[in-house]
Amino acid sequence: MKKPLMHKAAITISSHPMYLSIVRVFLEKLLKLMDLPTYMVEDLKSAVDEACSNVIKYAYKNDYERTIKVSFECTSDKVEVVIEDRGEKPADTEFQGRDLRDLKPGGLGMHFIRKAFDEIRFRRIRGINKLTLMRRL
Amino acid sequence: MDINIEDVGKGKKVSLSGEIDMHTSPELRKALLKLTKEKISPIIIDLKNVSYMDSSAIATFVEALKSMMSYKGSMRLCNLSPRVQEIFAFAKLDRVFTICKDIEDALSR
DSSP, X not given: OOOOEEEEEEEEEESSGGGHHHHHHHHHHHHHHTTOOXXXXXXXXXXXXXXXHHIIIIISTTOTTSEEEEEEEEESSEEEEEEEEOSOOOOGGGGTOOOTTSOOSSOOXXXXXXXXXXXXXXXXXXXXXXXXXXXXX | OEEXXXXXXXXXXXXXXXXXXXXXXXXXXXXXXXXXXXXXXXXXXXXXXXXXXXXXHHHHHHHHHHHHHTTTOOEEEEOOOHHHHHHHHHTTOTTTSEEESSHHHHHHO
16 A cells, blocks of 8 residues: 655755755755755755756756756665756766776765665656656665 | 865875765765865875765776876875775775875875
8 A cells, every 4th residue: 555645845056066955955944844864964965966066067058047856755674766867868877877996076965865765766757857766764 | 974084294195974875965066176186185085983984985086196197196085994094095095095003104205
């Protein structure tokens, strides 16, 4: 049986990196409503931040005049965040992240996302990239 | 994010405060690469007042560290919050960077 919805909210931001802090505040406030432990709030917040940064870098190629929609839903047993953009379809390699044994800048964002979320699903529907991140509670 | 750079012996102390993310890390990159171009060593990074750090911040530190390797310079990070320490450990960078408890510890290395 589907669990009752506890919280649901969405925010649409401009794809300029200055708005990433607004997404972090938005998520932090919502996650705190759920009384989750601090480490989990920090992990989820970092992961969504990294996912939005990836949209700016890879889907929008640093075009700061586009939009990113972040939707949040939670029930008693999971948190789900959906990140939507209308940029280019990211290459498969952009979902991999670098080998952590290599000392080189970049490639860490996907590791933060995988650390925080149990399921990561990507779909492209009619020109919209839709990344669904789910964390079981 | 604010960056404050002071002389400490032959090196520099870089005190950072606020949030380091994709928006603010280019400014940090510019400041650190200016120091590495001048072959400054040691560079002591004080993270005491950093409230948030993303992967672009880590990438910036890695880039500066690699730049310092060309002249055998020393970068020391100090006053890491438990969260920032955890990020470095997760990225397996806690053994790559010299991580110090505080400024005194960083200066004594």
